[in-house]
Amino acid sequence: MRLGMVGLGRMGANMTRRLMRGGHEIVVTDLSPDNVKHLAGEGATGSASLDDFAAKLGKPRVAWLMVPAGGPTEQTVQTLAQKFQSGDIIIDGGNSYFKDDVRRSKLLKDKGIHYVDVGTSGGVWGLERGYCMMIGGPKDVVQQLDPIFKTLAPGRGDIARTPGREKLGGTSEDGYIYCGPSGAGHFVKMVHNGIEYGIMQAYAEGFDIFRNATSKELPEDIRYDLNLADIAEVWRRGSVVSSWLLDLSAMALAENPTLSEYTGFVQDSGEGRWTIQAAIDEAVPVDVLSAALFTRFRSRQEHTFAEKMLSAMRQKFGGHVEPGAVKKSA
Numbered sequence: 001m002r003l004g005m006v007g008l009g010r011m012g013a014n015m016t017r018r019l020m021r022g023g024h025e026i027v028v029t030d031l032s033p034d035n036v037k038h039l040a041g042e043g044a045t046g047s048a049s050l051d052d053f054a055a056k057l058g059k060p061r062v063a064w065l066m067v068p069a070g071g072p073t074e075q076t077v078q079t080l081a082q083k084f085q086s087g088d089i090i091i092d093g094g095n096s097y098f099k100d101d102v103r104r105s106k107l108l109k110d111k112g113i114h115y116v117d118v119g120t121s122g123g124v125w126g127l128e129r130g131y132c133m134m135i136g137g138p139k140d141v142v143q144q145l146d147p148i149f150k151t152l153a154p155g156r157g158d159i160a161r162t163p164g165r166e167k168l169g170g171t172s173e174d175g176y177i178y179c180g181p182s183g184a185g186h187f188v189k190m191v192h193n194g195i196e197y198g199i200m201q202a203y204a205e206g207f208d209i210f211r212n213a214t215s216k217e218l219p220e221d222i223r224y225d226l227n228l229a230d231i232a233e234v235w236r237r238g239s240v241v242s243s244w245l246l247d248l249s250a251m252a253l254a255e256n257p258t259l260s261e262y263t264g265f266v267q268d269s270g271e272g273r274w275t276i277q278a279a280i281d282e283a284v285p286v287d288v289l290s291a292a293l294f295t296r297f298r299s300r301q302e303h304t305f306a307e308k309m310l311s312a313m314r315q316k317f318g319g320h321v322e323p324g325a326v327k328k329s330a
Contacts, residue, residue: 001147003062004028004053005044006076007094008035010319011120012066014127015093015152016044022151029053050076054083061088062145066120069096069270077104077115086112089141093118093133097274098183098190101136105182114141115182118149119189123318130154133176134192136185142178149176187278194275194289196245197268201292203249204309207232211305229253248316249309264307265322266299266314 001024005016008030016026020043027045029052030036040046047053054061061084067073073096080090090113092101098117105115116137122129131152135142153175161173171177179188210231213224232250236242252259272293279286299307314320 001025001062001145002027002058003064003148004047004057005064005066006030006050006053006080007066008032008039009066010124011093011122011126013039014124015064015066015120015131017042018127018130019148019151020044024148024151027053027056050079050083054080059085059087061085062091062148063089064091064093064118064148066093069094074100074104077108081108081111081113084111084113087114089114089116089145091116091118091145092186093120095119095189095193095269095271096186097270098136098185098187101183101186105137114138116141116145117183117185119185119192120152121189121192125317126152130175134185134188135176135178136180136187137182139178146171150174152176190271190274190278193269193271194286194293197272197292197296198288199243199245200310200313201288201295201306203245203313204306207249207253207309208304208306227257229257245313245317248313252309252312252316259305259308259312262308262311262315263322264299264303264305264311266296266307266310267320267322268293268296272296 003019003024004027005012006029008016008028013035016028016039019026025045027047028036028039029047029050033048036046045056047056053063057063063080065073065076067076073092073094077090077092084090090108092115096117101115101117108115114137116135119134120131122131131154133149133153135149149171155175156173165173179185207228210226210228213226215223229250232246232253235246236250272289276286276290276293279289296310299310311322
């Protein structure tokens with residue numbers, strides 16, 4: 001298929017590369033001319049502006065947005081809406097608030113433009129691993145876009161099949177699902193990220209306990225000088241708490257067991273807050289997820305080893321860099 005990619009940051013650029021590897025023709029645009037030039041050098045069709053971008057897309061036009069949530073996404077959607085025609089499709093693959101999706105889809109529907117929201121997980125590793133996608137929007141339009149999703153998704157790989165799954169069908173085993181109407185994709189991704197906060201916090205607190213097992217507050221006979229990198233590594237092999245986040249933690253600890261290059265200043269990207277708000281709206285208790293979010297707030301005031309663990313995991317899976325982070329020495 002021929003489609004466009006708006007936004008060539010960490011994920012947008014690699015998604016473009018994966019799509020081109022899969023045989024798709026990609027038109028690219030970005031605020032940085034250098035990013036456009038770089039991808040054009042790899043086989044994409046570059047464009048100098050959104051006008052140029054829209055003109056180079058085939059009809060019906062398909063544009064995938066990978067720009068920051070909020071104002072940048074809103075502005076891009078509204079600008080493309082002025083240039084697109086009935087039957088064209090705008091896909092928001094970022095981390096937009098699901099209620100914004102519902103509003104945008106209604107506005108675009110009046111113009112005959114289709115809007116699809118795609119919660120996309122995969123971070124900086126997606127080029128090789130593929131991207132897990134949670135999709136919302138008109139079902140017939142989503143089906144029309146299936147070749148795109150199939151290319152970006154991880155595929156079944158060597159993951160053992162869930163018993164009974166063969167009777168259920170669908171695309172979930174391939175790494176992408178249709179969740180429902182507009183907003184459903186980003187709603188599922190929002191909660192996914194809220195859960196991610198909780199899992200990361202659990203690892204971080206556990207390793208902070210290990211880190212402080214030599215505390216002088218403890219009797220000498222129960223002080224333990226533990227090898228955190230080895231613990232993370234052994235848990236990767238047969239443990240019930242193994243996960244990709246643990247894999248990334250093991251990597252960070254093997255590189256530097258003290259995580260001295262991290263301050264422990266942990267950002268939140270919005271989805272954690274929205275997850276808590278959804279829980280409030282539904283009267284659902286979320287003790288762990290809310291505590292994990294509040295810990296990130298606290299991390300900006302004081303830093304423990306737990307916060308450094310969180311920073312390390314965020315850097316490893318998404319390339320997120322702390323504000324004012326100390327660079328590794330050569």
